Amino acid sequence: MTGNSLDPYVAHYAVRTQGMRASAIRALFAVASRPEVVSLAGGMPYLQSLPLDALAAEASRLIAEDGTVALQYGSGQGIPALREQICQIMALEGISAHPDDVVVTVGSQMALDLVTRIFCDPGDVVLAEAPSYVGALSVFSAYQAQVVHVAMDDHGLQPEALAAAIASAQDAGRAIKFLYTIPNFHNPAGVTLSLERRGVIAEMCRSAGIAIIEDNPYGLLGFDDGVNRAIRADDPDNVIYLGSFSKTFAPGLRVGWALAPHAVREKLVLANEATTLNPPVFNQMMISAYLSGFDWKSQIKAYRQTYAVRRDAMLAALEAHMPGGATWTVPDGGFYVWLTLPEGFDTTAMLPRAVSERVAYVPGTAFYADGFGTRQMRLSFCYPTPERITEGVRRLGVVLEREMDVMRTFGTTLQPGTRHALGASAPAPDTA
Amino acid sequence: MTGNSLDPYVAHYAVRTQGMRASAIRALFAVASRPEVVSLAGGMPYLQSLPLDALAAEASRLIAEDGTVALQYGSGQGIPALREQICQIMALEGISAHPDDVVVTVGSQMALDLVTRIFCDPGDVVLAEAPSYVGALSVFSAYQAQVVHVAMDDHGLQPEALAAAIASAQDAGRAIKFLYTIPNFHNPAGVTLSLERRGVIAEMCRSAGIAIIEDNPYGLLGFDDGVNRAIRADDPDNVIYLGSFSKTFAPGLRVGWALAPHAVREKLVLANEATTLNPPVFNQMMISAYLSGFDWKSQIKAYRQTYAVRRDAMLAALEAHMPGGATWTVPDGGFYVWLTLPEGFDTTAMLPRAVSERVAYVPGTAFYADGFGTRQMRLSFCYPTPERITEGVRRLGVVLEREMDVMRTFGTTLQPGTRHALGASAPAPDTA
Numbered sequence: 001m002t003g004n005s006l007d008p009y010v011a012h013y014a015v016r017t018q019g020m021r022a023s024a025i026r027a028l029f030a031v032a033s034r035p036e037v038v039s040l041a042g043g044m045p046y047l048q049s050l051p052l053d054a055l056a057a058e059a060s061r062l063i064a065e066d067g068t069v070a071l072q073y074g075s076g077q078g079i080p081a082l083r084e085q086i087c088q089i090m091a092l093e094g095i096s097a098h099p100d101d102v103v104v105t106v107g108s109q110m111a112l113d114l115v116t117r118i119f120c121d122p123g124d125v126v127l128a129e130a131p132s133y134v135g136a137l138s139v140f141s142a143y144q145a146q147v148v149h150v151a152m153d154d155h156g157l158q159p160e161a162l163a164a165a166i167a168s169a170q171d172a173g174r175a176i177k178f179l180y181t182i183p184n185f186h187n188p189a190g191v192t193l194s195l196e197r198r199g200v201i202a203e204m205c206r207s208a209g210i211a212i213i214e215d216n217p218y219g220l221l222g223f224d225d226g227v228n229r230a231i232r233a234d235d236p237d238n239v240i241y242l243g244s245f246s247k248t249f250a251p252g253l254r255v256g257w258a259l260a261p262h263a264v265r266e267k268l269v270l271a272n273e274a275t276t277l278n279p280p281v282f283n284q285m286m287i288s289a290y291l292s293g294f295d296w297k298s299q300i301k302a303y304r305q306t307y308a309v310r311r312d313a314m315l316a317a318l319e320a321h322m323p324g325g326a327t328w329t330v331p332d333g334g335f336y337v338w339l340t341l342p343e344g345f346d347t348t349a350m351l352p353r354a355v356s357e358r359v360a361y362v363p364g365t366a367f368y369a370d371g372f373g374t375r376q377m378r379l380s381f382c383y384p385t386p387e388r389i390t391e392g393v394r395r396l397g398v399v400l401e402r403e404m405d406v407m408r409t410f411g412t413t414l415q416p417g418t419r420h421a422l423g424a425s426a427p428a429p430d431t432a
Numbered sequence: 433m434t435g436n437s438l439d440p441y442v443a444h445y446a447v448r449t450q451g452m453r454a455s456a457i458r459a460l461f462a463v464a465s466r467p468e469v470v471s472l473a474g475g476m477p478y479l480q481s482l483p484l485d486a487l488a489a490e491a492s493r494l495i496a497e498d499g500t501v502a503l504q505y506g507s508g509q510g511i512p513a514l515r516e517q518i519c520q521i522m523a524l525e526g527i528s529a530h531p532d533d534v535v536v537t538v539g540s541q542m543a544l545d546l547v548t549r550i551f552c553d554p555g556d557v558v559l560a561e562a563p564s565y566v567g568a569l570s571v572f573s574a575y576q577a578q579v580v581h582v583a584m585d586d587h588g589l590q591p592e593a594l595a596a597a598i599a600s601a602q603d604a605g606r607a608i609k610f611l612y613t614i615p616n617f618h619n620p621a622g623v624t625l626s627l628e629r630r631g632v633i634a635e636m637c638r639s640a641g642i643a644i645i646e647d648n649p650y651g652l653l654g655f656d657d658g659v660n661r662a663i664r665a666d667d668p669d670n671v672i673y674l675g676s677f678s679k680t681f682a683p684g685l686r687v688g689w690a691l692a693p694h695a696v697r698e699k700l701v702l703a704n705e706a707t708t709l710n711p712p713v714f715n716q717m718m719i720s721a722y723l724s725g726f727d728w729k730s731q732i733k734a735y736r737q738t739y740a741v742r743r744d745a746m747l748a749a750l751e752a753h754m755p756g757g758a759t760w761t762v763p764d765g766g767f768y769v770w771l772t773l774p775e776g777f778d779t780t781a782m783l784p785r786a787v788s789e790r791v792a793y794v795p796g797t798a799f800y801a802d803g804f805g806t807r808q809m810r811l812s813f814c815y816p817t818p819e820r821i822t823e824g825v826r827r828l829g830v831v832l833e834r835e836m837d838v839m840r841t842f843g844t845t846l847q848p849g850t851r852h853a854l855g856a857s858a859p860a861p862d863t864a
Binding site for chain 2: 007008009010012013014015016017020042043044045047048050052053055056057059060061062063064067068069070071072073074106107109110113117118119120121124135138139141142143177209211237246250251252253254261263264267270271273274275276277278279280281282283
């Protein structure tokens, strides 16, 4: 019950609906679209470098020559040609997989929804990094799962914190359904799980009977040329791997996938059919044509170089404009820097003042299910030009200066009582 | 628990997952794709009449000129231009609506999933016609809602049966969350809810505090030129209307929508974001361009004429080849005829023999949540040519002859005990 008497349906909603609330990211989309604001908020890839004319010709050919297939209903698992190509992409990360075990979905967001749907009853525990992807938290909330955050450091998820979280939940008699992790260039933390820890964590989860959801949209976007070996590569029976074309090609087509052990894959296909009948056929054929007819590896290399320059611009600007006591992560790839301000700051309360100063970010609390992240924020360097990033961080510095003036005069703006320990997991990441 | 010991996750699935099973339609997609089989099973529109070359040029222009928008993330509610055009389409059915209350989804299947997600807790009652759309039953099952079927006749849902079903569920202390209805050219029953009954049913639901989900993918596909007034047209506060471009344009783009009262619309947008972030932007722009740049009303007229000829072919073939005692509905639009065979037939058991005879259909039990429909089947006339329809029904007649031979020799193939009364609703439609 929301208490909103203007809503005649207020007594009719499902229990899960009571947890639905507008995310900080959502409210910021409107702000970010105003040209005078430097948005360091969104995770939009920089599509300007795509070969749009050649893609236009490909789309035209697909519809003219294969329109009665591309525009028709299709398979609930996805088209076979694309599933084969997806296996070739995953092979770059050491994964050996069969196209039969791949399910194409409307973005990897939908894959995460379907996985949670088939595993989670209300009250089940999901383990996730602290912080974790805001869109994943929305999914877990929709299925009334309880998120237990697990501490990270510069090398990603901490195995000892994971062990403690598992023991604590088990001691409390809770059913832990899976560990959700973003091992590479974490959203929002910017850190990467070390290869040593991958094996340790996989073994820990396997022996505890806890599946791993390995969400890897950024894996090919490392700033050196290497690609990290996936957790799934060495643990095919206990890992459900989620992939996406949204960061490496184009999010507007909404194509992602899940690779799952056979029994799970069957259920994912049924769930996919129950939600969308099938992912859009044209979109799948378009991506398949892109993968077979274009030099997509060079395109990804171009993306990587673009983002590396922007990461450098952001790190230099942070050095120049952040107050003493602020710390931030140094990502080796992906889209994000995670900024931790000194005690006393409240990034949610401060956001309207930042927008007035024409800079936007995502407050840290969006990335926690439990109210942490008050003095953190996510800064994205994927979309604005280096010059805009530099200017945006400069403006952020001005905002922080003013906040400190206020704090010196009136004391902290931090609201007490919002920080509390949860299970055995450490309260907040220390990823600086 | 499925008892499948080969599945290491068997103890880990959610309760809802236990109800997941492959639908009859799904198994038949593989069969229907073999060219020697006349498939009267699928609901695929006949896309051959689309102006593919012009659509190809439009897709090319979109990507070349607007690619950085079309291929980027977008709004979780859908693009404004398309939502305005959707309101113009609904105006044809007497609906007055604002684009703010429209939510674009990945097909109307996703809209139905989201509506069920925000309203239904496990055990809640959903009222639906007997029979009802198989894909809707999958959604209701996924959210562990209990479907109570309500009898239909040639004029659609029977108000007295609805009143009895409501009273019975209320007497039992059950929460009825909504009535799900397909008023026009029903899938699978082929019948249309009379205009007189629409007002009666709307008033009945309104006074009982039960929302109506009006699912209307076929509304513009009537074989005479008129368009039936939507239930939503006269009841804007208690009806959630679902629409689709899959039957009137192209299912491969997967674009549908929900029109909902404001408070519900807000929740639908949040749920849409949690499942897909946003519907594919390119797909929405493509449909918007089609609606503004093409003579889409003439295209729909061409579809209607095509389907009317096929409906006539099917009805003539049924007259010629069905055994005495078989009855069927006479649709005024849409894609489907609902066939009821004499006592003793089991259309599920018979299906493999029909496929051997190179004809496919969907067994009636797929359209019931409760085991009814044993001697019914859905026959689609949308996709095969009139000649193929005639041949397919002839083959079906051969199969039925053989079945009757078997029955005369060995008695009925009907399995007893599969028919039982459910609540106050009548057991099966008598829509012949």
